[in-house]
């Protein structure tokens with residue numbers, strides 16, 4: 001804690017209230033999938049020192065942690081105590097601050113809600129250089145509830161106190177195949193009602209190949225499968241009804257392949273097997289592809305422009321899940337890569353991400369590049385899936401490309417509540433505006 005107090009004092013001394021737009025500088029790679037031109041990103045506020053786990057209370061099952069600490073650091077710190085965050089996003093370099101303001105999910109969201117539902121209090125750096133403590137019951141309760149889906153535009157989390165949950169050393173993943181959408185969804189929904197199951201997730205490739213994986217913590221397992229060097233996780237899952245992982249590998253199971261984005265070819269097979277551990281993660285892979293594409297563009301080579309990213313998460317009330325799934329399968333060809341489905345139930349409705357509380361939602365995620373359809377405008381698939389989702393009363397996360405008028409954006413994401421928060425906490429717009437950040441900058 002002493003280190004945090006000193007880092008905070010230095011930051012406050014350095015921070016000047018100014019009218020320049022501000023963005024943050026950090027050491028780890030961002031998990032946003034929007035690319036603002038560098039000159040529009042604002043001056044960097046260097047928060048990269050705020051990446052420490054501060055103190056763990058094993059009895060209360062809470063952790064005090066700095067805002068830019070990655071989930072890998074957190075899990076490495078808490079797992080030896082038999083504890084992990086209630087929700088741990090699947091990529092190692094996502095930070096507690098980024099996932100809290102950006103809507104973080106995992107396969108146990110049906111039990112614990114989103115990442116931000118595990119937040120107990122946060123020390124937040126405000127646009128005027130103050131640091132305030134926001135919690136559900138103090139004078140900054142509106143800020144506390146407003147953080148989810150604010151993407152740093154209300155303030156930056158320097159320290160968070162979060163809930164932890166008990167964990168065992170291993171996870172057993174049991175997968176069943178289904179041959180139609182309704183049976184697949186019924187199985188997922190039923191699993192969310194079982195006390196025996198800790199994690200529920202669905203993967204599907206087409207309307208005949210749908211898989212539900214129900215997983216639970218275990219003290220011991222008959223074997224441990226290797227998904228870093230030996231197997232590509234999702235292929236192993238679809239091939240074997242029983243998979244056994246260490247808990248850390250389970251939590252970050254999609255990290256080594258950045259879901260399914262590491263190509264299947266002999267050079268990459270060698271890379272999988274022999275690359276130093278520090279390269280076998282999504283942070284390295286994202287930096288690598290970004291630089292590779294920039295270089296190809298500079299050299300005038302093909303830059304993948306016949307493909308477009310379809311990297312999105314949509315959230316719909318469960319009753320709409322079947323129709324949305326069928327729409328996705330009918331309209332989009334992922335060339336053999338899976339869609340991913342997660343059931344979610346949140347205990348409270350955040351003002352800026354107005355899902356209904358205590359209601360089962362269906363999260364559909366797509367994390368890959370798809371071939372562009374002929375004669376269609378850019379981001380065609382994103383646009384049609386977004387429209388379908390919004391028409392069915394759903395909403396989507398804003399970490400990736402979004403195409404909405406300001407009026408529609410305000411209607412979906414509660415513009416009046418956001419305006420009230422900005423008026424109170426950032427009247428000069430120093431930390432930027434959510435619509436500009438989410439829609440205008442990609």
Ligand SMILES: Cc1cc2nc3c(=O)[nH]c(=O)nc-3n(C[C@H](O)[C@H](O)[C@H](O)COP(=O)(O)OP(=O)(O)OC[C@H]3O[C@@H](n4cnc5c(N)ncnc54)[C@H](O)[C@@H]3O)c2cc1C
Pocket residue numbers: 024029030031032033067068089090091093094095096097098099101102103104105106151152153155156157158311367399
């Ligand atoms: C391919 C892909 C896969 C994803 N998969 C998952 C997943 O499996 N599970 C999941 O939960 N999410 C997933 N996400 C979404 C991810 O959680 C969000 O993009 C999240 O906001 C990223 O956080 P970050 O720590 O990487 O922060 P960054 O990407 O660096 O920043 C994200 C936003 O948060 C703001 N921010 C960062 N730190 C702070 C802070 N301390 N205080 C306030 N604001 C801050 C930044 O200003 C920025 O607007 C995925 C995203 C992508 C692109």
